[in-house]
Each structure stands twice: as structure tokens, then as C-alpha cells.
Amino acid sequence: MEFLAHLGTGFGVALSPAGLLFAFVGALLGTFIGVLPGIGPTATVAMLLPITYYLSPTSSLIMLAGIYYGSQYGGSTTAILVNLPGEVSSSVTVLDGYQLARKGKAGTALSIAAIGSFIAGTIATFLIAAFALPLAGIALKFGSTEYFSLIVLGFIASTALANGSVIKALAMIVTGTLFGMVGTDVETGAFRFTYGVVDFRDGLPIVAVALGLFGIVEVLRNLETLNDKIPETIEITRLWPSREDLRSSLGPIARGTVLGSILGILPGGGSILSAFASYALEKRISKHPEEFGKGALAGVAAPESANNAGAQTSFIPLLTLGIPSHPLMALMMGAMIIQGITPGPRVIVDQPQLFWGIIASMWVGNAMLIILNLPLVGLWVKLLRVPYVVMFPAIVAFSVIGVYTVDNNVFHLYVLAAFGLIGYVLHKLDCEPAPFLLGFVLGDLLEEHFRRAMNFAQGDVTVFLRQPISAGLLLAGAIVLALMLLPAITRKRGEIFVED
Amino acid sequence: MRANTKDVASGLIFIGIGIFFGASVLLGGLRVGGGSFGIGPGLFPLAISALLCGLGAVIAISALGQPVNPLGPVAWRGLLMVTLAILFFAFTLDPLGLAPAVFGCVLLAAASTTRSTLKGSLLTSLVLTVFSVAIFIYALGLNIKAFGPWLGG
Numbered sequence: 001m002e003f004l005a006h007l008g009t010g011f012g013v014a015l016s017p018a019g020l021l022f023a024f025v026g027a028l029l030g031t032f033i034g035v036l037p038g039i040g041p042t043a044t045v046a047m048l049l050p051i052t053y054y055l056s057p058t059s060s061l062i063m064l065a066g067i068y069y070g071s072q073y074g075g076s077t078t079a080i081l082v083n084l085p086g087e088v089s090s091s092v093t094v095l096d097g098y099q100l101a102r103k104g105k106a107g108t109a110l111s112i113a114a115i116g117s118f119i120a121g122t123i124a125t126f127l128i129a130a131f132a133l134p135l136a137g138i139a140l141k142f143g144s145t146e147y148f149s150l151i152v153l154g155f156i157a158s159t160a161l162a163n164g165s166v167i168k169a170l171a172m173i174v175t176g177t178l179f180g181m182v183g184t185d186v187e188t189g190a191f192r193f194t195y196g197v198v199d200f201r202d203g204l205p206i207v208a209v210a211l212g213l214f215g216i217v218e219v220l221r222n223l224e225t226l227n228d229k230i231p232e233t234i235e236i237t238r239l240w241p242s243r244e245d246l247r248s249s250l251g252p253i254a255r256g257t258v259l260g261s262i263l264g265i266l267p268g269g270g271s272i273l274s275a276f277a278s279y280a281l282e283k284r285i286s287k288h289p290e291e292f293g294k295g296a297l298a299g300v301a302a303p304e305s306a307n308n309a310g311a312q313t314s315f316i317p318l319l320t321l322g323i324p325s326h327p328l329m330a331l332m333m334g335a336m337i338i339q340g341i342t343p344g345p346r347v348i349v350d351q352p353q354l355f356w357g358i359i360a361s362m363w364v365g366n367a368m369l370i371i372l373n374l375p376l377v378g379l380w381v382k383l384l385r386v387p388y389v390v391m392f393p394a395i396v397a398f399s400v401i402g403v404y405t406v407d408n409n410v411f412h413l414y415v416l417a418a419f420g421l422i423g424y425v426l427h428k429l430d431c432e433p434a435p436f437l438l439g440f441v442l443g444d445l446l447e448e449h450f451r452r453a454m455n456f457a458q459g460d461v462t463v464f465l466r467q468p469i470s471a472g473l474l475l476a477g478a479i480v481l482a483l484m485l486l487p488a489i490t491r492k493r494g495e496i497f498v499e500d
Numbered sequence: 501m502r503a504n505t506k507d508v509a510s511g512l513i514f515i516g517i518g519i520f521f522g523a524s525v526l527l528g529g530l531r532v533g534g535g536s537f538g539i540g541p542g543l544f545p546l547a548i549s550a551l552l553c554g555l556g557a558v559i560a561i562s563a564l565g566q567p568v569n570p571l572g573p574v575a576w577r578g579l580l581m582v583t584l585a586i587l588f589f590a591f592t593l594d595p596l597g598l599a600p601a602v603f604g605c606v607l608l609a610a611a612s613t614t615r616s617t618l619k620g621s622l623l624t625s626l627v628l629t630v631f632s633v634a635i636f637i638y639a640l641g642l643n644i645k646a647f648g649p650w651l652g653g
Contacts, residue, residue, distance in 0.1 A: 051640065054640060167555060167558060167559055167562075168507075168510060168559060170555055171510075171514045171555040171556060174551055174552045175517055177548055178517065178518075178521045178545060178549065178552065181544070185541040188531075188541045190531070190541040192525075192530060192541060193521065193524055193545075216586075220578050220579060220582060223575040223577075223578035223612055223613055224574070225573060389613060389615050389620065389624075393605075393606040393610045393621070393624055393625070394606070394624070394628055396582060396585055396586070396605065396606070396609040397602055397605055397609070397628050398632075400585075400586055400589040400605060401632060404593065405636070408643065410590045410593065410594065413587075413590035414587075414590060416586055417583050417586040417587060425513075426510070429507075429509055429510040430506055443548075450544065451544075454539055459539070
């Protein structure tokens with residue numbers, strides 16, 4: 001129960017005026033972009049990353065984390081009231097949430113979604129606190145050999161859990177790794193892939209790459225099928241759920257929380273997979289599977305709890321191992337590096353205030369979110385009246401300003417434009433940008449650990465198989481890869497992500 | 501012959517990227533060997549490039565015989581105007597300053613769709629310009645001028 005004492009330290013930070021302020025700003029912004037379709041948390045965090053130069057490390061990470069889990073709350077509002085997912089992770093909530101709303105139970109669906117998210121958020125906060133110390137303890141014993149194999153396993157697992165073709169996701173990771181190698185080689189100082197361009201020597205800027213792939217591409221995708229019809233929203237009659245609805249939702253909320261928490265930790269997991277998987281689970285074990293898609297409350301309670309739990313537990317790999325599990329965590333890693341913090345197991349030891357402060361603030365943020373989202377839901381719905389023709393030029397404007405201010409360097413803007421184009425072409429070819437960004441961020445780390453391990457083993461490649469932990473991690477990776485290529489599993493993966 | 505053209509195209513693109521980076525290592529004079537224990541700065545990129553070529557080949561070949569996958573609508577106008585908007589901002593920020601750069605950038609981006617009206621776009625541009633100058637220059641104190649040297653700033 002050592003972690004309870006640490007949580008005490010954390011609440012000291014989270015409940016300080018600055019802690020409260022930035023948790024509130026993050027939760028508010030998160031709800032805002034969560035409600036609005038067409039802008040996701042990854043693009044938002046990328047846009048705001050430069051601003052975090054001006055904040056303290058704790059404040060900036062509290063705020064960025066708030067944006068992520070806040071968007072999970074906001075996304076459900078749009079899903080239930082307008083039949084549009086405000087976020088990708090609420091695309092399953094649409095199925096039953098909107099049907100409930102049409103039956104006059106919009107308020108029930110909204111409050112169950114919020115209550116489920118809150119319960120999931122609370123439990124996930126404690127899970128992170130409980131697992132952080134032991135995991136970081138293990139990670140501190142890892143050498144470069146183990147880290148190399150861990151990253152390889154992470155890459156493979158993230159493709160297995162991603163939506164779409166496994167092999168294309170692998171190719172995207174490898175491509176990201178190659179682009180990540182542009183710049184100066186840390187060990188020898190040699191310029192790689194710079195082609196005589198001075199600006200290339202510092203490598204491709206992550207904010208510009210991420211905003212191109214996620215922000216600009218999102219804008220272009222929405223422009224494909226733009227309609228300026230203001231969505232019709234369903235009126236809310238009664239906000240609080242009946243006692244019976246609440247009681248019947250507790251099971252789905254609990255299962256969603258557990259499943260979401262587990263899937264959130266895995267590489268590539270996070271909130272999206274958690275929501276899809278928990279919906280599939282509820283449908284399978286329900287006594288009335290035929291109700292799903294026609295307004296089953298469990299079809300809202302479970303995925304909404306799962307996506308919030310998954311959003312929060314996906315911080316575990318970054319905070320304890322220093323390895324981001326999905327693009328948004330890669331940006332959080334960027335935010336930490338900007339502040340001079342090396343993500344990894346040492347953070348918990350060297351900066352307990354920061355570490356436990358972020359975790360405690362997640363609970364504080366969740367408490368704020370339930371207030372922000374339930375009584376104020378009418379206010380958020382009004383946001384949907386903002387037409388997209390006004391919104392998307394604003395996204396472009398904030399993207400260019402954000403990218404420029406990273407380094408006050410116009411070169412970053414060319415990178416933004418280039419990756420907007422590249423990302424759009426890849427999107428049209430059904431190649432997901434998420435694995436690219438993971439490869440881009442982790443490629444350097446992979447190479448560094450490879451070389452260090454080789455130095456340590458005096459150039460003997462078999463070291464990765466001779467060290468037991470490393471061999472075990474690689475074996476796990478091989479098994480996952482082999483399983484993914486089995487036809488039966490390929491079909492199952494398809495089923496989980498099919499939205500029917 | 502039937503084929504999933506999207507997958508064939510992406511496979512070929514991956515092979516192209518792999519060849520490009522691989523060739524850059526070999527022709528650009530990056531040492532593959534040497535260094536400590538035979539690992540030069542070129543070894544890792546070369547290995548990864550080769551892997552990418554292999555993956556690309558598998559993707560392209562396994563797409564043969566698969567059903568055709570339609571491309572769907574392409575936002576050509578958006579692609580052009582959004583790129584122009586970013587480049588306009590890049591070229592004008594230093595000489596003209598933040599205010600004109602944001603104004604033009606928003607106006608160009610808004611022209612991505614026929615659904616925006618000139619009046620509406622001008623209004624959006626004006627509001628966003630005032631907003632960004634207020635936030636980024638006055639509130640955050642970024643080291644950018646609202647009006648650059650060409651405009652007497």
C-alpha cells in the first residue's frame with residue numbers, strides 16, 4: 001500500500017492552484033475538441049505542444065493528459081445526440097447511444113456514459129498508481145538488450161491491435177523508422193539523409209510531422225464529403241438515469257473498465273481498441289444480443305467506460321518504461337523531452353512530484369469532467385452549430401502557428417505541408433498514420449539500444465537470444481506475429497472492428 | 501487481371517522508399533561497417549530499407565487477384581488550397597508579419613471548398629487574425645511581429 005502514500009504526494013500537487021487550473025484547462029479543451037467532430041486529441045496535443053515551453057513540466061503534462069481523457073467524455077455527447085462520433089473512440093457509442101436518444105432516453109445514455117467514464121477513470125487512476133512502481137522497478141533492471149527486444153515486441157503488438165492490415169501497419173512502422181533516421185547520427189556525428197540541407201541535420205521535427213499526418217490529413221478527409229448541414233440534435237428530457245438503468249449498467253461498466261484498462265496498457269491499444277472490444281464482449285455475453293444496435297444501454301455503458309480506462313492506462317508504458325504505446329503518447333514523450341525530462345523508469349524515482357502529480361490529477365480531472373459534461377451538456381451541444389467551413393481554416397491557422405513556434409523556423413512549415421500531402425496519399429491507400437508515428441519516434445531508440453547492446457556483447461548478434469528476458473520478449477513477438485497471419489484470427493480481427 | 505490496386509500501389513511505394521533510402525546509404529558514402537564492432541551509421545538504415553522492400557513486395561504480390569478497392573472521392577481542391585495556405589504563411593511570416601500571414605492563410609484555406617462564401621471567409625480570416633495576434637503576441641509574448649519589416653514593423 002506504499003502507493004497510497006505516493007498518491008497523497010500526488011494530490012498535494014494536483015490540488016495546488018496550478019494543478020487545478022491546468023487540469024481544468026485540459027479537461028475543458030478535451031471536452032471541446034471531443035464534442036467537435038473533425039478534430040481529434042492527437043492533432044490538438046500536437047498544436048499545443050509548443051505552448052508547453054511556457055509552462056512548468058508538471059502543468060504542461062497535466063494539461064495534455066486532460067485533453068486526452070477529456071476528449072473521451074466529449075466524444076460521447078456528439079455520438080448520442082447527433083449520431084456522429086465526436087472522436088474515433090466513440091464511434092461504437094453511436095450505434096446504441098443514438099437509438100436510445102431517439103427513444104427519448106438521451107439523458108439516460110449521456111449520464112450513464114459520464115458515470116461509466118468516471119468510475120473507469122477512478123479505477124484506472126488507482127491501477128496506474130499500483131502498477132507504476134513495480135513496473136518501473138523491473139524496467140530499471142533492463143539493459144539495452146532487453147530494451148531492444150521490448151521495442152520490437154511493442155512494434156509487433158501495436159500492429160496486431162491496430163485497425164486494418166497487419167503487414168501494411170508493419171511497413172508503416174518501418175517507413176516511420178527510416179524517416180526518423182534523417183539527421184545527425186548521435187554516435188558518430190555523421191549526417192544521414194540530409195542531402196546537404198542544413199535544416200535536415202536536426203532531424204524532421206515531430207510536431208510538424210504529427211500535425212501533418214493527423215491535423216492536415218483530417219481536414220482533407222473531411223473536405224472529401226463536406227456538407228454544411230447543421231446536424232440536428234435530439235432534445236434531452238430527463239438527465240438522471242432511473243435506479244434500474246443504473247443498476248443494470250454496473251456490470252457493463254465494470255467489464256468495460258477491466259477490459260479497457262488491460263487493452264490500454266498494450267502497445268497500439270489505447271481508447272479506440274478498448275471501446276470496440278468491450279462492445280463486442282457485451283454483445284456476446286448479453287442475454288438479449290438482438291437489442292444491440294437498437295438502443296441497448298450496455299452498448300453505451302461498456303465502450304464509454306472502456307475508452308476512458310484505456311485512455312488513462314495507456315500512460316503506463318510511457319511513464320514506467322519510457323516507451324509510448326500510440327501516437328498521442330509519442331507526443332506526450334515529446335512534451336517531456338521538451339521539458340528536459342527523459343521518459344522512463346527514472347522519472348518515478350527522480351521526479352516523484354511530477355509523476356504522482358500527473359496521476360492524481362487524472363482523478364481530479366475526471367471529477368471536473370463529470371461536472372463539465374452533465375449539467376453543461378446543453379452548452380456543448382450548441383458548439384455543433386459551428387459550421388465546418390469556419391472550423392477547418394481555424395485548424396489550419398493554429399497548425400501553422402503551432403508548428404512555426406516550436407523553433408521559430410519556417411523549415412518546419414515545409415515539413416508540415418509535405419507530411420500533409422504524404423499522409424493524404426497514404427490515407428487514400430488505406431495505410432494508417434499511427435504506426436508511422438510510432439516508428440518515427442521509437443526508431444532512434446531502437447537503433448541506440450541495438451548499438452549499445454552490440455558494444456556490450458562485442459558485436460555478437462546472438463546476444464538478443466542468449467539473454468533470457470530478451471529472448472522471451474522476442475519469442476512473444478514471434479508468436480504474436482505468427483498468430484496474426486493465421487486466417488482464423490485475421491477474420492476475428494475484422495469482426496471486432498466492423499461497426500454493425 | 502484483377503488486383504487490389506490500392507495495395508499494389510502502396511506496396512510499390514514502400515519498395516520505392518526502401519530503394520531510395522537504401523541507395524542513399526550506399527551512394528551517399530555512409531559507412532555501413534567499421535566503427536565499434538563493425539557497426540557504422542549506415543548499417544541500421546540499410547537493414548531497415550531492405551526490410552521495407554521485402555514488406556512492400558509481399559503487400560503488392562498478395563494484392564494480386566484480390567477484389568478492386570475503390571479510391572473514393574479525392575479532395576483535390578482541398579489538397580491544393582491547404583498546401584498553398586501553409587506555404588503562403590511560410591513565405592509571408594517573416595517579411596509581412598503574423599497578421600497578414602494568418603489572414604491570407606485562412607482565406608486560402610477557406611477557398612478549399614465551394615461552400616464557403618467570400619464574405620464569410622473574410623470574416624473568419626479577420627476574427628482569426630485578431631484572435632491569433634491577441635493570443636500569440638500579446639498573451640504568450642512570442643517573438644513574432646504582428647506587422648513585419650515590409651509593412652514598417
